[in-house]
Amino acid sequence: MRAPAFNWVMWLVGLAVLLVLPWLVTSEYYVNIASQIVIAAILALSLNLLIGFGGMISLGHAAYLGVAAYLTIYLTAHAGFGQLSGAFIAISSTTVLAMLFGYLSLRASGLGFLMITLALGQILWGVAYRWASLTGGDNGLGGMERPHPFGLDLNQPTIFYYFVLFFLGVALLCIARFIQSALGQSLQGTRDQPRRMRTLGYNVWLIQWLSFVFAGFWGAVAGLLYAYYHQFVSPQALHLTTSAEALLMVIAGGTGTLFGPVVGAALVVILKNVISAYITRWLILLGAIFVAIVLFMPEGLLPGLAAWMRLLRERFHGGKKPTSVSAVTKDRVL
């Protein structure tokens, strides 16, 4: 709010980097990493709806990624469905699952909510792991072809990258609209003052449930793209570590900011894929970086960097008294 010009610059720079990325990186390998980042970003964005804007910390968000991925591959590669109908059924069924899970989880709040989402996620993981006749068990489910929407050859890494980037763009647009809408603002109200919101006539439960389903929908979209990317899915996609990784992306990037989860997704995916090639104990590095972020930028990378830049600018322009980093609330960033 304080610096709209700054926000626009960040928007445009971010967009430009994402668009020309395939030309910046030299090998297909890195283009594929970029696609992974984009898919992870969609998952993190959807989780951020719950965590950042709803104050509902979920440890079961892999459910929507995994179920949508399993359904996509099962339907198209093993049940004879077409690509379009398979994708449609996968996403709509996963969204219906989110309606059910939301109904169950939102019976509690805070820690109880977290535990229920965790338990539901683990049930799905158990099913995927044990129901081998349907899911292939530990071997996972594969044999899927990438679709050819509008004659696009998604087997080309660059084309696939733009394909997933398109979905990220739509997700960002919808979520950006949502958080500035009456419903999105109500959700943020229920995060800060649930009791007051009730008194003002808001059905807090319904607002949280609708947001939960909305987040589940975007988690399902990430799952669909995950299935397209890997053409394979195993119980790992439903595992607690996948949920925890998504949570890490959101917290590292900046909860309650629009672009924070994208930055967080980039950080985690790059560490996981690129750094792990050089350092065997990359998890230690991830842990150290996470601790550093929490210590020095408790609000996350994006708000932290923005606050530091604001401080620098104020120093350069002089005269004005520099505000402290902590005084810059996340609401003013993006």
Place this chain on the structure above:
Amino acid sequence: MTTPVLEVIGLSRFFGGLPAVRDISICVAAGERRLLLGPNGAGKTTFFNLIAGDFPPSQGEIRIFGQNVTGKSADQRTQLGMARTYQIITLFPKNTLLHNVVVSLVGLRRLRFDPWSDLRRQTVLWDEARATLALVGLDHLAERTVMETSYGERRRLEIAMALAQKPKLLLLDEPLAGLSADERQDVQRLLQSIPRDVTIVMIEHDMDVALAFADVITVMQHGQVVVEGSRADVVADPKTREVYLGH
């Protein structure tokens, strides 16, 4: 006789085995100014919370505008035309005063389920919010965040948020608590300017203000009604003195 705006019949609420509110029955007529008096711990705020629907009563019935709302949630009661302020202020501290009032306005509109239109562009709402702030004399601070305002200003914002919803029944929980003498007068004037088609039930400790304002006074102690009646009756009643001064 017309239907009372608020009718409470045999209302009780126990916390564990402890009765916070015991078998209270009151009846508030349209346009009435009702004052709830009583020492700390008399159960006034619990009684308020029961009327507002923060939690269900253990026994008894609550009727608003003739409708039984005992089983209804707080937000459903608000949709019927009830509004309340809090004793302990619960506002959105990082948002502007204007935003706080807009949130209050949106609460009663279908718009609250709109996931797409930009709330900042709903100029009609923002104009209405500004007008409401002008009503309580805060329009010059509209763009400030709540954190940047004084305690007295927050109290007035509390009232503005309730008034913005144009309630027919307004519950005020100690609207004057913690205010300076000047601020008291401001809020007092504000309360007196509320039109008579709004029914007000108020908890207040400031006897001068409260007595000047109230039509009917209900004195509570230990979760029960001790005395009820007009200003003169209650002040003259020896039980009132007993509640406040002891034996």
